[in-house]
Structures are given as structure tokens and as C-alpha cells.
Amino acid sequence: MSDRTVANVACLGCGCTCDDITVVVKHDHIAEARNTCALGAAWFGDGSVPAETRVNARSASLEQALTEAARLLNGAGHPLVYLAGDISCETQREGVAIADRLHAAVDSLAATAATAVLAAQRRGRAGATLGEIRQHADLVVFWGVDPSGRYPRYGSRYAVEPRGVAAPQGRKSRTLIAVDVGEYRGPADTDGRLVIAPADEVDSLEMMRAAVQGRAAGAGARFQAAIDLARRMTAARYVAIIADGEPDPAPPDPARAEALVTLAQALNGPTRCALSTLRAGGNRSGADAVLTWQTGFPFAVDFARGYPSYGPQAGAAALLGGGELDVALIIGTPATLPTPVAAGLARVQSVVIGPRASAATFQPAVTVDTGLAGIHEGGTAFRMDDVPLPLRPALDAPHGALVTVRALRERLRT
Amino acid sequence: MTQPARLRIKGGTVYDPANGVDGVVRDVCIEGDRIVADVPASAPRLDARGMVVMPGGVDIHAHIAGSSVNHARRLLPEEHAVDPVPAPRLDDGAVARSGTGGTLPSTFATGYRYAGLGYTTVMEAAVAPLAARHAHAELDDTPIIDAGCFVLLGNDDYLLRQLAAGEAARARDYVAWLLGTTRGYAIKIVNPGGVAVWKGGGARRNVSGLDDTLGSSAVTPRKILEALAGAANQLQLPHPVHLHCNNLGQPGNSATTLESMKALSGQRAHFTHLQFHSYGGAPGKGWASAAREVIEYVNAHAEVSVDVGQVMFGAATTVTADSPVEHLLYASSGRKWVNVDIELESGCGIVPYSYKEKAAVAALQWGVGLELFLLANDPWRVVLSTDHPNGGTFLSYPELIRLLMDRGYRDDRLKAVNQKLLAGSALLDGLAREYTLGEIAIVTRAGPARLLGLQGKGHLGPGADADVTIYANDADRAKMFGTPRYVIKAGTLVVEEGQLRRAPTGRRLAVRPEYDAAVTTDVKRFFDQYACVAFENYGAAPVT
Numbered sequence: 001m002s003d004r005t006v007a008n009v010a011c012l013g014c015g016c017t018c019d020d021i022t023v024v025v026k027h028d029h030i031a032e033a034r035n036t037c038a039l040g041a042a043w044f045g046d047g048s049v050p051a052e053t054r055v056n057a058r059s060a061s062l063e064q065a066l067t068e069a070a071r072l073l074n075g076a077g078h079p080l081v082y083l084a085g086d087i088s089c090e091t092q093r094e095g096v097a098i099a100d101r102l103h104a105a106v107d108s109l110a111a112t113a114a115t116a117v118l119a120a121q122r123r124g125r126a127g128a129t130l131g132e133i134r135q136h137a138d139l140v141v142f143w144g145v146d147p148s149g150r151y152p153r154y155g156s157r158y159a160v161e162p163r164g165v166a167a168p169q170g171r172k173s174r175t176l177i178a179v180d181v182g183e184y185r186g187p188a189d190t191d192g193r194l195v196i197a198p199a200d201e202v203d204s205l206e207m208m209r210a211a212v213q214g215r216a217a218g219a220g221a222r223f224q225a226a227i228d229l230a231r232r233m234t235a236a237r238y239v240a241i242i243a244d245g246e247p248d249p250a251p252p253d254p255a256r257a258e259a260l261v262t263l264a265q266a267l268n269g270p271t272r273c274a275l276s277t278l279r280a281g282g283n284r285s286g287a288d289a290v291l292t293w294q295t296g297f298p299f300a301v302d303f304a305r306g307y308p309s310y311g312p313q314a315g316a317a318a319l320l321g322g323g324e325l326d327v328a329l330i331i332g333t334p335a336t337l338p339t340p341v342a343a344g345l346a347r348v349q350s351v352v353i354g355p356r357a358s359a360a361t362f363q364p365a366v367t368v369d370t371g372l373a374g375i376h377e378g379g380t381a382f383r384m385d386d387v388p389l390p391l392r393p394a395l396d397a398p399h400g401a402l403v404t405v406r407a408l409r410e411r412l413r414t
Numbered sequence: 415m416t417q418p419a420r421l422r423i424k425g426g427t428v429y430d431p432a433n434g435v436d437g438v439v440r441d442v443c444i445e446g447d448r449i450v451a452d453v454p455a456s457a458p459r460l461d462a463r464g465m466v467v468m469p470g471g472v473d474i475h476a477h478i479a480g481s482s483v484n485h486a487r488r489l490l491p492e493e494h495a496v497d498p499v500p501a502p503r504l505d506d507g508a509v510a511r512s513g514t515g516g517t518l519p520s521t522f523a524t525g526y527r528y529a530g531l532g533y534t535t536v537m538e539a540a541v542a543p544l545a546a547r548h549a550h551a552e553l554d555d556t557p558i559i560d561a562g563c564f565v566l567l568g569n570d571d572y573l574l575r576q577l578a579a580g581e582a583a584r585a586r587d588y589v590a591w592l593l594g595t596t597r598g599y600a601i602k603i604v605n606p607g608g609v610a611v612w613k614g615g616g617a618r619r620n621v622s623g624l625d626d627t628l629g630s631s632a633v634t635p636r637k638i639l640e641a642l643a644g645a646a647n648q649l650q651l652p653h654p655v656h657l658h659c660n661n662l663g664q665p666g667n668s669a670t671t672l673e674s675m676k677a678l679s680g681q682r683a684h685f686t687h688l689q690f691h692s693y694g695g696a697p698g699k700g701w702a703s704a705a706r707e708v709i710e711y712v713n714a715h716a717e718v719s720v721d722v723g724q725v726m727f728g729a730a731t732t733v734t735a736d737s738p739v740e741h742l743l744y745a746s747s748g749r750k751w752v753n754v755d756i757e758l759e760s761g762c763g764i765v766p767y768s769y770k771e772k773a774a775v776a777a778l779q780w781g782v783g784l785e786l787f788l789l790a791n792d793p794w795r796v797v798l799s800t801d802h803p804n805g806g807t808f809l810s811y812p813e814l815i816r817l818l819m820d821r822g823y824r825d826d827r828l829k830a831v832n833q834k835l836l837a838g839s840a841l842l843d844g845l846a847r848e849y850t851l852g853e854i855a856i857v858t859r860a861g862p863a864r865l866l867g868l869q870g871k872g873h874l875g876p877g878a879d880a881d882v883t884i885y886a887n888d889a890d891r892a893k894m895f896g897t898p899r900y901v902i903k904a905g906t907l908v909v910e911e912g913q914l915r916r917a918p919t920g921r922r923l924a925v926r927p928e929y930d931a932a933v934t935t936d937v938k939r940f941f942d943q944y945a946c947v948a949f950e951n952y953g954a955a956p957v958t
Binding site: 007008010019020089090093097100101117120121122123124125126127128129130131132134135136138157158163164165166236237238265268269271272274288289292293294295296297298303305306307308309310378379380382386387388389390391414 | 481484485487488489490491499500511512514516518519520544545547548552612613614615741744745750751752755756757758764943944945946947948950951
């Protein structure tokens with residue numbers, strides 16, 4: 001293929017899904033991915049991926065691989081379909097269709113934000129698309145997260161630097177506050193900082209909500225700084241609270257996620273507020289959206305009864321750990337799998353169709369290497385705020401993930 | 415029965431109001447995906463003797479696909495858990511999909527259930543342009559029904575800038591470009607200006623009337639209405655502007671509604687879920703019905719069309735781009751609440767809800783909707799909707815039809831509801847009207863199809879789409895309309911003997927009006943300055 005330059009490419013390196021990347025291809029490799037951050041540059045790499053197809057660790061034809069994969073899946077008692085990273089929504093849709101047909105369990109990388117998703121299911125959301133934070137936020141509170149680590153361009157594209165409709169001076173139009181909660185620290189370069197002991201985090205959020213609702217009474221000095229921040233938020237025109245949907249390690253108190261939601265909701269009484277929940281890459285937000293529209297549930301779904309059931313406490317990791325599954329179909333990059341899922345896969349027979357499938361460490365029975373969505377394959381991906389974006393592949397792939405998964409589906413029992 | 419390319423529906427009692435056929439026993443013939451005048455005598459027959467034959471149902475306003483709907487689905491796992499939808503068994507070895515129901519069913523369940531009610535065309539009523547790609551992806555997974563998207567424009571930042579600058583032609587070109595690039599069908603306005611104010615933050619929460627200003631005195635709800643209604647008519651769109659007025663759900667809002675109608679006097683415009691905009695009384699001082707006053711205006715003005723947005727008792731979910739209203743509902747109901755501000759364009763608010771017969775306001779809303787139906791002079795311009803799932807789900811349409819057709823049943827139900835706010839309601843005067851089958855055919859298919867400008871829908875004349883629904887003529891109209899015996903979509907028999915048998919892919923309904931391409935240069939400049947997605951990645955052009 002000839003050298004070329006592809007503009008407006010979306011990057012799946014993290015959930016920011018920056019779509020201003022220009023990919024320069026020379027000699028069938030990515031020579032340059034302009035505008036990327038370090039995460040994005042690593043995600044694009046030079047675009048080279050392995051192109052192997054294996055059955056029981058031996059090279060095989062695609063036909064042999066699909067035949068064996070279909071044999072394993074058709075014979076399974078209770079299979080798992082797992083939507084891993086770097087596949088398009090179109091491929092995810094095929095994956096859920098396979099799970100439906102096989103009466104399989106289905107889960108995805110979206111489960112990494114389970115705590116935040118469950119909090120939203122109990123209480124709702126006060127949110128905004130990232131661009132709306134850019135347009136309107138005059139007070140941005142980083143709650144125990146510095147996006148520059150795992151979401152490097154979040155600040156420059158959305159919440160800190162860019163000029164917006166109501167933020168004509170960009171950074172100067174916004175006040176930034178960092179909230180440090182133990183080891184979860186906010187950014188270094190802010191206009192203010194609040195330090196909260198981890199044991200006080202949820203209580204602090206509750207005290208802040210009470211203050212916003214005008215019902216704080218005699219909290220004492222321990223929460224005074226948090227209450228002062230709440231008053232400052234109440235006085236702002238539009239507050240953005242930035243929190244990590246996938247904090248690592250997981251915070252000790254799962255009530256934190258719900259307390260963040262209810263504080264953000266309460267702030268919409270006296271002023272406006274959006275909670276921005278950061279999610280990582282690989283199009284995991286797409287998996288959440290697809291599973292929701294096809295089944296009504298965002299992750300941890302099981303078709304065992306012939307229809308979708310929701311088991312937020314019984315996702316892939318728990319089912320694998322409990323020995324309840326016998327065959328797994330992994331669609332996507334196996335290296336993106338959460339550690340407990342990858343560990344559980346060592347105990348079942350598995351089929352992996354996705355980028356670098358052949359590099360899976362859990363000894364799958366069948367692997368088909370494909371390209372990555374967004375580098376070798378087109379389709380749709382969702383930003384962390386559920387904004388859909390088209391993918392613009394700059395390279396060709398050995399096998400397309402979508403066509404391969406579709407070919408597998410057509411071989412399954414009805 | 416195998417799938418015939420030709421079919422004679424033999425001997426049914428046909429209601430085809432667009433062609434002046436009102437309960438006449440005659441054959442309806444199909445060849446391929448079209449209605450034809452006749453087929454050879456050897457063609458397969460479907461015995462419809464004693465049954466009622468109508469065009470497939472057309473839903474002019476529902477929320478079935480896209481970003482806001484999916485937020486609502488995600489919010490309601492408890493509803494999905496108790497309403498499983500196993501995959502239907504289809505003929506010919508075709509593989510169907512399972513799903514879940516509730517007020518916001520999964521996509522496949524949505525298609526199956528609409529078809530199971532005899533509906534073959536549904537308009538998704540609120541698509542934010544930024545998320546249009548998402549709406550189309552969901553519709554791709556919604557089988558059987560043909561569907562179109564109404565594109566949200568009444569709070570769009572670029573559009574409001576053109577109004578502020580007096581750039582009327584550019585505003586119109588922008589509308590045309592946006593409809594094409596999002597694969598939309600019609601212009602939707604939701605609470606013009608009000609959502610933009612809500613998103614702007616600070617002390618102002620909403621607009622209160624047509625002449626509130628937004629930054630510039632040139633930008634008011636009235637100006638937004640005039641610009642977008644004008645654009646729809648100048649672009650000769652098949653459907654006029656589809657308007658959700660300011661002050662939805664507020665006591666006394668009938669004044670705003672009537673003022674909006676007068677503002678667009680002489681122009682075609684469609685006022686959606688009119689029930690939610692037909693209240694008397696005043697904020698903080700109580701509620702009353704203003705249905706009579708509002709429908710009298712509609713009756714007297716042929717350029718106005720409406721869908722009713724009937725409230726039905728039971729579970730609902732309020733899901734709307736009118737986010738300031740949802741904040742009020744959240745504050746008053748204490749239920750869980752989703753708000754999503756959508757950059758530069760629109761909003762999204764969601765609160766689960768339940769209408770109870772014993773609740774005074776819910777009973778008033780139920781009564782107002784029925785008054786609008788029963789006092790309407792022209793069913794072609796006052797068509798059926800529940801604003802699914804806001805006033806109730808589409809599964810309640812058969813019950814609504816029974817309320818319209820069966821006065822005895824309606825009066826019994828009226829006795830059971832809270833009467834506190836119904837004083838002055840025409841319902842209490844003993845409205846005797848009973849809709850006929852012909853009128854039901856108008857408000858559920860012929861009327862919406864005509865208002866949407868869908869020339870192949872809503873009728874059974876030669877050349878029409880072969881979308882046909884056949885009902886057993888049951889005196890219990892809820893049962894009759896809830897369980898059609900046969901449904902044919904584009905010539906395919908999808909429901910046989912009351913069972914879903916086939917689930918073909920539906921078509922997308924979209925417009926592509928012409929515009930001066932110079933507008934895209936200016937829009938791209940705006941994107942480069944403010945937007946968070948590349949201009950080239952915007953819209954819903956199919957991806958490989």
C-alpha cells in the first residue's frame with residue numbers, strides 16, 4: 001500500500017478518544033501519529049501487529065480456527081463471551097449476538113467502572129459531555145485524580161486549557177481545585193487544594209452536600225475546609241467535578257461513588273454542576289452502550305435463561321473464579337483483560353479473536369490475530385462521555401475483527 | 415405459510431381513510447413490498463373474512479433509540495429484570511434476539527413489540543446531532559419497523575449565533591446541512607432557548623415565555639420558533655417543525671402554548687404532546703384543565719397539527735431534552751435523576767415516574783388528554799401518542815384506543831380517578847363521543863403518515879408500502895388492538911395468527927435538503943474554535 005496521511009483519526013489509548021490525530025504512514029508502518037500524548041503514541045505504535053492464526057498452539061488456517069472455535073462453543077455448557085479492548089461497536093454487537101445465541105454469559109471492560117455504574121443506577125447522574133465542561137465550567141474540582149497520568153489530554157482538550165463559549169480566556173477563565181484523598185491526589189498546578197483523610201472522604205462529601213442544601217449544622221473543624229469548598233462551589237456558575245471511574249487501586253469505600261453523584265446532583269439546586277467520570281480506553285464505553293441497548297444492562301449479563309439477566313456481582317471474574325463457565329470467547333486485545341479475568345481464563349478452554357490474540361498468556365485453544373479498531377479497522381467507538389465517533393483506519397490488517405467474529409457467528413448452532 | 419411474493423388479503427373489512435374507504439369489505443393485494451390494484455387469481459390468499467384490515471400503524475412521536483434512551487435504559491435495571499423478552503421463534507430458521515422490556519425496552523424487543531401491536535413505522539423524536547451516529551446504530555438493531563429521527567435544533571449554539579447575527583439564510587442552510595449529515599427526518603424543537611439557559615449556569619434556570627432574551631435581543635424563543643418553522647417550510651421538508659413548547663408540565667402553560675401557536679400563525683407547524691402543554695391555573699396556585707381553549711384554537715387553524723401525548727396510568731419514564739423540567743421533577747419527586755448537558759446543542763433529563771389514578775395531577779393529565787381527543791374536530795390533525803415512554807409506553811395504545819371508542823368503559827374509569835382537579839373539565843360534562851374504527855385508523859396511521867409527509871405510509875392504495883395490519887373484530891377494543899392477527903411489513907408476513915414469525919430489517923427514513931455549501935466553511939470554523947469533535951467526524955455518515 002502507498003504512503004499516506006490520514007487526518008481526524010480517533011485514538012483509543014484512553015477514554016478521551018481524541019479525534020484530532022494525524023497518522024502518517026510510510027512503508028506500511030505508522031511513521032508518526034501527530035497530536036498524540038505518550039499513551040496515544042504507545043497505542044498507535046508503528047501499527048505492526050502479529051498475523052497468526054493458531055489452533056492448540058500450532059499455526060492453522062482461518063477456516064480451521066473458526067471450525068475449532070465453533071466446535072468448542074457449540075459444545076459448551078455455559079460459555080462466556082468477553083468484550084475486551086480495541087474493537088469497534090460493530091464487532092461488540094456481533095459478540096453480544098453470539099452470547100445471545102449460545103445462552104452465554106457476556107461481560108466487558110466496562111465492568112472496570114462497575115462501582116460508578118452501580119452508583120449511577122441507584123441515584124442517576126448529573127453529567128455533561130466533555131465539550132460542555134469546556135464551554136461552561138468556571139470551577140473545576142479534581143476529586144482525588146490527576147488526569148495527566150491516565151487521561152493525559154483531558155486537561156488540554158476539555159477541562160483546563162481550551163477556550164469555551166463561557167470561558168473566553170481558557171485556563172484563566174477557570175478556577176481549579178485539587179482534592180487530595182490519601183494517595184489519590186489531584187493535579188499539581190491548581191488554584192487551591194483540599195486534603196482529606198481517606199477515612200473522612202465519604203463523610204466529607206455528605207457534609208458538603210448538606211452545606212449545598214443549606215442544612216449543615218455544627219460540623220466542627222474537621223470538615224470546615226470541605227464545607228468551605230462546598231460554599232465556593234455553590235457560588236460558582238457551573239461546577240465540574242472530575243473523578244476517576246476506574247481508580248487503581250479501588251478506593252476502600254464504594255459509597256464514595258454514590259456520594260459524588262449525590263453531591264453533583266445537589267449542586268444543581270443552587271447552581272449547575274456536572275460530574276465527569278473518567279474511563280479508560282479501548283472503546284470500553286462502547287461495550288457499555290452496546291450491551292445496554294441490546295440487553296438493557298451495561299455489563300455482567302447472562303443469557304443462560306434464554307434472555308438477559310443482570311448479575312453485577314456475578315460478572316466474568318466471579319463466574320470464572322467460581323468454576324461456573326467451561327468455554328470462553330474473548331473478542332479484543334487479551335492484554336487489556338483485567339487481571340482476575342485473565343487468571344480465570346487459564347482454567348477454561350478459550351478462543352481469542354482480536355489484536356495480538358496470539359500473545360495471550362492463558363494458553364487459548366484458538367487464537368486469531370486481527371487488527372485494532374481505529375488503526376486497521378473502521379467502525380464506531382464511544383468516548384468516555386458516550387459521544388460516538390467514527391474510526392479511520394490508516395493501515396490494512398491481516399484479518400478484520402468484525403468479519404472474523406461474524407464468520408464465527410454464522411457457524412454456530414441455532 | 416411460506417413467504418409469498420404476491421398475496422391477496424381476501425374479504426376483510428377495510429379501513430383506509432386516506433382513500434375514502436371506511437369499513438368496506440374488499441380485497442387488498444400485495445406484490446413484493448407494495449400494494450397493488452390486483453394480483454392474479456392464482457396468488458396465495460389470506461382469509462380475512464370477518465376481520466378488520468388497516469394500514470400498518472405509524473407512531474409520530476416516541477423515544478426508542480439513541481443516547482438519551484440508552485441513558486434511561488441503563489438507569490432502570492430493575493425494570494428490565496422483571497420483564498424478560500425471550501427470543502421469538504421465527505420461521506425459516508431465522509435467528510431472533512432476546513432482550514428485556516420495561517418502559518424502555520432493548521432495541522430488538524422494541525422492534526418486536528411495536529410490530530406485535532401492528533405498528534410498522536416509528537419516529538424517534540429527539541436526537542442530539544452529536545449523538546446521531548448512536549441513534550442510527552440502535553435503529554440498525556431495531557428490527558421490522560421503518561424509523562426516522564427528529565433532530566434537536568431549538569437550543570443549538572451555532573443556530574442561535576446565526577439568529578443573533580441576523581443571518582437567516584445561513585441559519586436555514588445550516589439546518590439543511592445538519593439534517594443531511596445526521597440522516598435526520600425532521601426539525602425538532604424542545605423548550606426553545608430554555609435548555610440553553612439551563613446549561614449556561616448561574617441564576618437563570620429556564621426561559622419563562624416567548625420573549626425572554628438569550629444574550630442578544632435578537633434571540634428569543636419566539637425568534638427560534640419563527641426561524642425553524644420558516645426553515646422547515648422553505649426547505650419543503652415533508653414534516654413541518656416538530657415543536658415541544660416552553661413551560662412543559664407547568665400549571666398555566668396553555669397561555670404559552672397558545673402564544674406559540676399564534677406566533678406561527680399561517681405556517682405549518684406540529685405541536686407535540688399537547689396534553690403536557692394544556693394546563694390552566696398558575697404556578698404555585700393550582701392546576702386546571704385548559705384543554706377546551708387549546709383544542710378550540712387547533713380546530714380553527716388548519717395549519718396546526720398536534721399529537722396528544724396522552725397520560726396512561728401506570729409506570730412511565732420521563733426522558734426528554736427538556737432538562738430544566740426534569741430537574742423540577744427530580745426536586746419534587748425525589749426519584750433518581752439523570753441530567754446530561756450535550757455540548758453546544760441540547761440537553762437530556764430523565765426521571766422514572768408513575769401516574770396514579772388517585773393522584774390529582776395525574777388524573778388531571780389523563781383527563782386533559784382525553785378532552786383533547788374528544789373535542790378535536792379533525793382527527794387528521796390531532797393524532798395519537800403517549801410521548802412514549804413519557805406519558806405511558808406504546809404498549810398502552812390499545813387501552814387508549816378503548817378509552818376513545820368505548821364511552822361506557824371510559825365513564826367507569828373516570829369514576830375511579832381522583833376528581834379534585836377535574837372541575838371544569840369537559841369530561842365531567844359527559845362527553846358522549848366514541849371514536850369509530852375509521853377515526854382510529856386516522857389517528858393511528860393515516861393521519862400521522864400524512865402529517866409526516868410519508869406518501870407510501872398510512873394507506874392501502876396502489877403503490878403504497880405493503881404495511882398492513884389485520885385485527886379480529888373484537889368488541890373489547892383493547893384486546894383487538896393489542897393482539898393483531900396478522901401484520902405485514904413491506905410485503906413480509908411478520909405476525910401470523912398473533913405470533914411474531916419474521917423479523918426483517920426496517921428502513922431508515924431520512925431527508926437530504928439542498929443548501930448553499932458555503933455554510934460548511936463557516937460551520938467548520940465554529941467547530942475549530944469550540945467543538946470537541948472534528949468537523950469531519952461529526953454526523954452519522956455510515957462507517958465501514
